[in-house]
Amino acid sequence: MSQFPQSTRRQFLKGVAAAGAATVIIPSANRAFGFQNANDRPTFATIGLRNQGWGITNKTTPYADFAALADVDANVLAENVSKLEKKQGKKPDAYTDYRKVLDRKDIDAVMIATPDHWHTKIAVEAMYAGKDVYCEKPLTLTIAEGKLIEKVVKETGRVFQVGTMQRSESGQRFLQAVAMVNEGRIGKVQKVTCGINGMTGSPEIPVADIPGGLDWDMWLGPAQKVDYRALPEMRTGYGGGVPLYSNCHYSFRNWHEYSGGKLTDWGAHHVDIACWALGATDTGPSKVKPLEYELACEYQDGNPVVHDRYNVATKFKIQADMPNDVEMIITSEGDNGILFEGTDGRFFVNRGKIVGAPIEALKENPLPEGSIEKVYGGPVPANHSVNFIECMESRKQPISDVWSHNRMLEICHLSNIAMRLGRELNWDPEKREVIGDDQANTFLSRENRKGYEIQMG
Structure with a gap:
């Protein structure tokens, strides 16, 4: 995690925990309560942006900076880049090919909200690229895909959260x-x-x-x-x-x-x-x-x-x-x-x-x-995103493993x-x-x- 060093990560997670307990957010900065230094925050990207893709991105902006968005629909991509720029005050980079997101060394984690048949390919490749992963439910299209993801999580040691939010919300x-x-x-x-x-x-x-x-x-x-x-x-x-x-x-x-x-x-x-x-x-x-x-x-x-x-x-x-x-x-x-x-x-x-x-x-x-x-x-944290980021720090698997x-x-x-x-x-x-x-x-x-x-x- 090149831009999320250990010292600032610990400071950041303490702030996340405090913000989660009080559910206090600074709207103008869209940051977790008590944090103003961008270096204290993890860097995220979202792949797949319609509906739930924007939903999980929007929910996570108080706790992370989004450097990139990716979608195969140029219209959806442009719309969400504009919304995110207004939300976080900084324009994310836009890609129609998710692989360009995975090539970036500055991105700590990806959030995946594509249609289900894409989940496993992107998730596995993201883990091998050194990214932690938050993937929308249902995680897989087949039972074999689930077994493959389990194997790669174990092999790479990446943190992987599934978006079954009822466990946290x-x-x-x-x-x-x-x-x-x-x-x-x-x-x-x-x-x-x-x-x-x-x-x-x-x-x-x-x-x-x-x-x-x-x-x-x-x-x-x-x-x-x-x-x-x-x-x-x-x-x-x-x-x-x-x-x-x-x-x-x-x-x-x-x-x-x-x-x-x-x-x-x-x-x-x-x-x-x-x-x-x-x-x-x-x-x-x-x-x-x-x-x-x-x-x-x-x-x-x-x-x-x-x-x-x-x-x-x-x-x-x-x-x-x-x-x-x-x-x-x-x-x-x-x-x-x-x-x-x-x-x-x-x-x-x-x-x-x-x-x-x-x-x-x-x-x-x-x-x-x-x-x-x-x-x-x-x-119990404020929401599912907080649990994911806490686990990025602790290197333990989230509640929705x-x-x-x-x-x-x-x-x-x-x-x-x-x-x-x-x-x-x-x-x-x-x-x-x-x-x-x-x-x-x-x-x-x-x-x-x-x-x-x-x-x-």
């Missing part, structure tokens, strides 16, 4: 939920239901002209070469300003070529908290069974038979058999959130509430002092594979492979397109 409701289970407030857990909503299918999406400023071949990257597709109707609200139906911006979540639908999009949040509460962050299910589901198009031998419409699951109810005879249900029906059920009661938690008789009972019998900190492993993330994400990936093949899968959590199903095991990995192979070392 949302008013500590999710930390309270984990503490409730750990303290036995619902007795022995018997069932946990993760409500993650469904997706809608699409009409036929025709081939269309590639939007100006978009490097479509680079956007596809490791995925196979296909035509750009879009309908004229535009998306509004979050992620707006792009076609409502396409195989690119925002809608990539609806295609198995680039993502895993709601199973990995929201499953990466709620299944993560469920596994954390169950103490199952270093293991996995014994079986994944699709009880009910609808795919957005027809499939044969696990692959879509058409390529002009969305292809992920639109509705689903999946059962995962977890350790200690716990039944996990992942469903597109009902409230978005997590329902924990045990021998002595049940409660529900999501980003807006935590409710149920065991929660009401806390008025008379509160959790022991320090229960939340015990779950977290220490004082790659190992726990990959273990819970395996449940989501297996759920998708089970629906694509139309059958239950028996899983060996030690070997991390499907038992007695060679065809299913072929879906655990995916070959990158020629010219976009991962550069190792």
Whole structure:
């Protein structure tokens, strides 16, 4: 870390901790409270800038200086360079090729918010380039990619945080939920239901002209070469300003070529908290069974038979058999959130509430002092970015580490594979492979397109 020396890093992290505790920021300077010297701060870059890319950049500017931004869409890049210049008072360098970011010796860490199919290639190459990594969830497109990232983290010693922010944010409701289970407030857990909503299918999406400023071949990257597709109707609200139906911006979540639908999009949040509460962050299910589901198009031998419409699951109810005879249900029906059920009661938690008789009972019998900190492993920081920067100093892995993330994400990936093949899968959590199903095991990995192979070392 050439511009983040040990002495100033320690000073900086003390300031970050103080700022996090008081949540006091100097708006005019966009610096952590008490810090004015830019040399005390780490140097970051963000790769992939639409929506969440800007979100995590914006959230981190109080604690780090951003020297560069990268995106394959020149329009998105220019817009975010302008916003960041106003935010931090200094214009970042702009690149359409992320490799130019990794070549820079002055950048300590990269934040990755590209579509999912790009995560692993950029993350691995960033670690070999000596960068710490913050990568948006879901971390991987396949189970094999997760194992590769684990290997490279161990080999390089880089700090790697996954953007599953529910572990550090949302008013500590999710930390309270984990503490409730750990303290036995619902007795022995018997069932946990993760409500993650469904997706809608699409009409036929025709081939269309590639939007100006978009490097479509680079956007596809490791995925196979296909035509750009879009309908004229535009998306509004979050992620707006792009076609409502396409195989690119925002809608990539609806295609198995680039993502895993709601199973990995929201499953990466709620299944993560469920596994954390169950103490199952270093293991996995014994079986994944699709009880009910609808795919957005027809499939044969696990692959879509058409390529002009969305292809992920639109509705689903999946059962995962977890350790200690716990039944996990992942469903597109009902409230978005997590329902924990045990021998002595049940409660529900999501980003807006935590409710149920065991929660009401806390008025008379509160959790022991320090229960939340015990779950977290220490004082809870102001937000996910602070935890990442603290770990850059300590060289410990963050609360959202790659190992726990990959273990819970395996449940989501297996759920998708089970629906694509139309059958239950028996899983060996030690070997991390499907038992007695060679065809299913072929879906655990995916070959990158020629010219976009991962550069190792």
